[in-house]
Amino acid sequence: MAKAYSPGLQIRQRVLHSSRRILPIPGDVLGKVGDQVTSQQIVAQTFMPGDVTPINIANQISVAPSEVPSCMLFSVGDEIHVGDVLARSKGIFGFFKAETKAKTAGTIESISHVTGQVILRGAPLPIQVRAYQAGTIKEVIPEQGVVIESEVTFLQGILGIGGEAYGTIQFACQDKDEPLIASLLDESMQGKIIIGGARMTGEAVKRGIEIGVAAIISGGMDDEDLKEILGYDLGVAVTGSEHIGTTLIITEGFGDIAMAERTFNLLKEREGSEAAVNGTTQIRAGVMRPEIVIPLDEKMKAAPQSETKQAASLGILETGVPVRIIREPYFGLLGEVGEMPTELRTLESGSESRVLEVVLHTGNKVIVPRANVELIEG
Amino acid sequence: MNSTAEKKLDPDQINVILATDCGSTTTKAILIEKKNGEYRQTFRGEAPTTVEEPAADVTVGVVNAVTEVGELAGRKLIDENGEIIRPAQGDTGCDIYISTSSAGGGLQMMVAGVVREMSAASAKRAALGAGAIVMDTICSNDKRLPHEQIQRIRELRPDMILLAGGTDGGTQKHVVELAELIAPAKPQPRFGGTYKMPIIYAGNQEAKELVEEAFDEDVKLTTVANVRPVLEQENLAPARDAIHDLFLEHVMAHAPGYNKLISWADAPIMPTPGAVGNILQTIAERQGINALGVDIGGATTDVFSVFDGTFNRTVSANLGMSYSISNVCASATLPMILRWVHLEMDPRELQNRIKNKMIRPTTIPQTKEGLVFEQAVAREALRLAYIQHKEFATTLKGVQQQRTVGDTFSQVSSGQSIVDNMKLNLLVGSGGVLSHAPNMNQTAAMMVDAFEPEGMTVLAKDSIFMMPHLGVLAQVHPHAALQVFERDCLIYLGTCIAPRGFYRSGRTCFQYQISGNSLNETGEMVCGEMKLFPLGYDESATVIVEPRRGYDFGAGSGKRMEFEARGGTVGLILDARGRPLMVPADEQNHLAELTSWVEEMKLYPETHVMAQR
Numbered sequence A: 001m002a003k004a005y006s007p008g009l010q011i012r013q014r015v016l017h018s019s020r021r022i023l024p025i026p027g028d029v030l031g032k033v034g035d036q037v038t039s040q041q042i043v044a045q046t047f048m049p050g051d052v053t054p055i056n057i058a059n060q061i062s063v064a065p066s067e068v069p070s071c072m073l074f075s076v077g078d079e080i081h082v083g084d085v086l087a088r089s090k091g092i093f094g095f096f097k098a099e100t101k102a103k104t105a106g107t108i109e110s111i112s113h114v115t116g117q118v119i120l121r122g123a124p125l126p127i128q129v130r131a132y133q134a135g136t137i138k139e140v141i142p143e144q145g146v147v148i149e150s151e152v153t154f155l156q157g158i159l160g161i162g163g164e165a166y167g168t169i170q171f172a173c174q175d176k177d178e179p180l181i182a183s184l185l186d187e188s189m190q191g192k193i194i195i196g197g198a199r200m201t202g203e204a205v206k207r208g209i210e211i212g213v214a215a216i217i218s219g220g221m222d223d224e225d226l227k228e229i230l231g232y233d234l235g236v237a238v239t240g241s242e243h244i245g246t247t248l249i250i251t252e253g254f255g256d257i258a259m260a261e262r263t264f265n266l267l268k269e270r271e272g273s274e275a276a277v278n279g280t281t282q283i284r285a286g287v288m289r290p291e292i293v294i295p296l297d298e299k300m301k302a303a304p305q306s307e308t309k310q311a312a313s314l315g316i317l318e319t320g321v322p323v324r325i326i327r328e329p330y331f332g333l334l335g336e337v338g339e340m341p342t343e344l345r346t347l348e349s350g351s352e353s354r355v356l357e358v359v360l361h362t363g364n365k366v367i368v369p370r371a372n373v374e375l376i377e378g
Numbered sequence B: 001m002n003s004t005a006e007k008k009l010d011p012d013q014i015n016v017i018l019a020t021d022c023g024s025t026t027t028k029a030i031l032i033e034k035k036n037g038e039y040r041q042t043f044r045g046e047a048p049t050t051v052e053e054p055a056a057d058v059t060v061g062v063v064n065a066v067t068e069v070g071e072l073a074g075r076k077l078i079d080e081n082g083e084i085i086r087p088a089q090g091d092t093g094c095d096i097y098i099s100t101s102s103a104g105g106g107l108q109m110m111v112a113g114v115v116r117e118m119s120a121a122s123a124k125r126a127a128l129g130a131g132a133i134v135m136d137t138i139c140s141n142d143k144r145l146p147h148e149q150i151q152r153i154r155e156l157r158p159d160m161i162l163l164a165g166g167t168d169g170g171t172q173k174h175v176v177e178l179a180e181l182i183a184p185a186k187p188q189p190r191f192g193g194t195y196k197m198p199i200i201y202a203g204n205q206e207a208k209e210l211v212e213e214a215f216d217e218d219v220k221l222t223t224v225a226n227v228r229p230v231l232e233q234e235n236l237a238p239a240r241d242a243i244h245d246l247f248l249e250h251v252m253a254h255a256p257g258y259n260k261l262i263s264w265a266d267a268p269i270m271p272t273p274g275a276v277g278n279i280l281q282t283i284a285e286r287q288g289i290n291a292l293g294v295d296i297g298g299a300t301t302d303v304f305s306v307f308d309g310t311f312n313r314t315v316s317a318n319l320g321m322s323y324s325i326s327n328v329c330a331s332a333t334l335p336m337i338l339r340w341v342h343l344e345m346d347p348r349e350l351q352n353r354i355k356n357k358m359i360r361p362t363t364i365p366q367t368k369e370g371l372v373f374e375q376a377v378a379r380e381a382l383r384l385a386y387i388q389h390k391e392f393a394t395t396l397k398g399v400q401q402q403r404t405v406g407d408t409f410s411q412v413s414s415g416q417s418i419v420d421n422m423k424l425n426l427l428v429g430s431g432g433v434l435s436h437a438p439n440m441n442q443t444a445a446m447m448v449d450a451f452e453p454e455g456m457t458v459l460a461k462d463s464i465f466m467m468p469h470l471g472v473l474a475q476v477h478p479h480a481a482l483q484v485f486e487r488d489c490l491i492y493l494g495t496c497i498a499p500r501g502f503y504r505s506g507r508t509c510f511q512y513q514i515s516g517n518s519l520n521e522t523g524e525m526v527c528g529e530m531k532l533f534p535l536g537y538d539e540s541a542t543v544i545v546e547p548r549r550g551y552d553f554g555a556g557s558g559k560r561m562e563f564e565a566r567g568g569t570v571g572l573i574l575d576a577r578g579r580p581l582m583v584p585a586d587e588q589n590h591l592a593e594l595t596s597w598v599e600e601m602k603l604y605p606e607t608h609v610m611a612q613r
Helices: A065-071 A202-211 A223-230 A261-269 A298-302 B058-073 B119-129 B146-156 B173-185 B205-214 B237-254 B258-264 B272-287 B325-332 B334-338 B347-359 B368-392 B440-451 B467-476 B478-489 B587-600
Strands: A008-022 A042-048 A052-056 A085-088 A099-101 A106-111 A117-121 A125-130 A135-141 A145-156 A159-161 A164-171 A193-195 A215-221 A247-254 A274-278 A291-295 A322-325 A334-337 A355-360 A365-369 A373-377 B016-022 B026-035 B038-048 B096-101 B107-113 B132-139 B160-163 B197-201 B219-223 B291-296 B300-307 B310-317 B426-430 B455-462 B490-498 B508-516 B520-526 B530-533 B540-547 B561-566 B571-575
Touching: A008 A042, A008 A125, A008 A135, A008 A261, A042 A145, A052 B146, A052 B173, A065 A085, A106 B173, A117 B173, A145 A261, A159 A223, A164 A261, A193 A261, A202 A215, A202 A223, A215 A223, A223 A247, A223 B347, A247 A274, A247 B347, B016 B058, B016 B467, B026 B058, B026 B467, B026 B478, B038 B058, B038 B478, B058 B258, B096 B258, B096 B272, B096 B467, B107 B119, B107 B146, B107 B173, B107 B237, B119 B132, B119 B160, B119 B237, B119 B310, B119 B368, B132 B146, B132 B173, B132 B310, B146 B173, B160 B173, B160 B237, B173 B205, B197 B205, B197 B237, B205 B219, B219 B237, B272 B291, B272 B300, B272 B310, B272 B426, B272 B467, B272 B478, B291 B368, B291 B440, B291 B467, B300 B368, B310 B368, B325 B334, B325 B347, B325 B368, B334 B347, B334 B368, B347 B368, B368 B440, B426 B440, B440 B455, B440 B490, B440 B571, B455 B561, B467 B478, B478 B490, B490 B561, B520 B530, B530 B587
Parallel strands: A008 A373, A164 A193, A193 A215, A215 A247, B016 B096, B107 B132, B107 B160, B160 B197, B197 B219, B291 B426, B426 B455, B490 B571
Antiparallel strands: A008 A145, A042 A125, A052 A117, A085 A099, A106 A117, A135 A145, A145 A291, A159 A247, A164 A274, A274 A291, A322 A334, A322 A373, A334 A355, A355 A365, B016 B026, B026 B038, B291 B300, B300 B310, B455 B490, B508 B520, B508 B540, B530 B571, B540 B561
């Protein structure tokens, strides 16, 4: 086959991008089609059902579960405050009545005559969804959220830690091969999205958290450093809910690895711009890569579009498209696809595999399994 | 029910069968053709699974894998609209198309039961039997406070919940209490805002109405027969069937592209582990043996066993070779993995490599060093999954066993594992790292090291990972499925003979005498030693073993045994490393022994190196 399908990371200087901003449960949408929104503007909000406290009334006032409804001093839907007497037993000849008081506030959701249990639901928990991507509301999904569209510079990383963050792009490293070390970070970087070059060290991440940077983006990081930062070993690549004090995105992988030149240069072009980043990664459930979204400014929108390679954007691997090698012994090297022989080849490991030739930037050619390359799309 | 279930197929009119398995990492496609009156598997292809962006449509991966099969077979299988051509005409199309799936992480469930060891255990067994990953078990005695249990349901967002509890006619209160806990949690499923969480009630049938009362219209409640109608009996089939139906109707239908895939398939799509279990049960039944099967995938490792006719299946979520490889290392620890590595490796670099495989799960090892390490990880993943399986596959708990005078000094209680390595007749390996190992000796070694078979055990592997396809084919065309299974799927690797007993350095373990047509050997095995004898695919040999005291081949400590060993592509393995398998603690001795096993088993022969050009 002269072509093969291979997924890759998107690195696009200019693309019409849309973000779906949806509430986890139905609620109110705060905007209409055509509205211009900023990245931090709230576009939808709702209230999650509050936390639930089950109270075993039957046990507490020593009655049979079937008697509980008649002992209740409140009904389903009533609001309860701490200290309210919830239920009182009938006692013996009107004496020795037992009662129970509410230890938490809430609303009575159910009273069970089978188990003698009362379910008290706490105050609703507010949930708000921000626009994330500055742009125009293109679609309103009633009761759920909106779709926002705008022309942006869009880059995907390979793994992120932490959720959404916003800030101005600022470079800490001046070269894609330069490691991001603690001494390159200073107080002026507070609230900014910091761009490194090669590996971000554990010390640099700690310094970034101390300063209060919004996010750190660099080529790689060491597994040992990640373990120390998280306090545990990341078992599966499903991330986004970590609270370490900043968002981290690695663009290439684990180890001493430089950021791809194209990624570095594209971010350099947009230095000083306001961006939104999201470290959420779900490789297993097959959906999300961490991303950096930088809306175009008016000047850029007016400029003519540069050509992009169509084949690459469709995920098609063929001669001439840019690729990154993603496994040893050539891990991290970049080049272009050369020949794509059809027949199987025996690898050093002894396995037979479909392979391709990668023409490295140095001019050298290496043969690797097709499964071990990734397209650089866009 | 899924509409595809109603399609009528005439087995005699089926000559070309196309089957796919949409795995979490790759989508595999095979072609089965009727040639000279016999069904044979002919071509195979694979492509990355495409549930993620930019495709976000599982059928894209299916079309890519099928296209590869079509190109290899010289048969046009996909039409201009990107759909599978049916029926077959000349060298175009196929007669039926079937599929299994574990894409998108498979079916993820929570189970709830009154008592962890009883109704909750039965519910878990039913869920695992249906091919689900059980994310958590909620029960009245799990030591969590009610609000913690509710919070857990809300956090995990399972695809569905199975609720059980109480025997029929027994107490109703506890199971209703559980229902009252689940209902207010208002569980939000993984897919879509309009999706209603399916809840299957399989508990005390007399509490059915009360349970129904506890739930409102926010969930889709289905009631089936009790999983444990009486204490001494389990009835898992109705719950399993309900899980399968709801999986098709609700979960798969909400995953990207599945509606289209369901409409393409000529038989209901099964979760991959469900299909593999079907075929293993068929082998055990037909041959009247105890069998153990394993399918090691990218995200999960599934273990199946049939002992004395009882089938058990476990799905070890987060023990796998790609998405979950980092979790294997976190669970097993790096030193435990490195005990299987005979080459010099830098631990820091290895840790980074593991993470790089986790984030780019479709890569394959190019170097010998990479392969050795990956196979070491596989041994640990298999070992951990097997431990989980043994803990799960037990006799019914909560049932009092009749004891006799002879049992006076026996401490055996109810709930013993029914998995017994000494009784195991056949061990079948499946899944990428086992099926696609470049050298079959590697497959055999991985299985022996991880499962530690005792006595005599025949080893086999799924040739090209087609057990899932055949499992689903068995539902619509059992004849074709069995024919392909026997001729093309199962490859016998040989036989492993090993005694139970502790490793004692330098001590003789057993003496052996092998007699066969092409193989006649006698000798002595010292503790820690392994020996591999060539014994061809259609050959067999009589093996007489005389163990020293403390070593047992099934007849008792120090008792002589005679086996009829079956040959295979690897041969006859004599293993005197002890059971449980121990490796020497000090590094030098360990490396020396490990290297001797690698050399004796001829695991990594030199191959042509593809150098930089």
